Amino acid sequence: MADWMIGPRLCNCYKCGNMVCRHDDIISKIFQASHGRAFLFTHVQNVVDGPEEDRQLITGVHTLTDVYCSDCGELLGWRYIKAYEEL
Template sequence: MADVVGPRLYSCCKCRTHVALHDDIVSKCFQAKNGRAFLFSHATNILVGPKEDRDLITGLHTVADVFCSDCGEMLGWKYERAYEESQKYKEGKIVLEKYKIVKENW
């Protein structure tokens, strides 16, 4: 069996553009409209849409949808602001929906 070279990655499900590193996962316990989602501390090759307030499961947040910079596929959202003190840790982090990303280099 060959050794894997390089970090484990997540890529866009549509065009396979690299969007995140496995090591940047903060939590795998997030829920999106279409199933599970992962909270990442960083993401790459994404475009951030306009900010808007949304009432989510954990309360009111200012969020912006995030899209693959290559193909434009909507991948999740970025937390811009959390209004409740217990949710402040999410600010600046990105949620990517599990069904919108694929594992690479595993």
């Protein structure tokens, strides 16, 4: 880290710059979404959840909610609510 940086590194909305989490909240950078690379976070802020819905993903059926920037409304990704295991 450069000497001139003070405080935590932040992740922002790519459209408006609204802060959505600290860099330390990233758990993994190896997820692959349908539109490219995806990150998994422990905590986010300044976001709004859409309605919950079940979706079929590569890893099975999951209940998800889309996550939007609270400032500009841009779709940022989704939040896992529940995972279903196949019997």
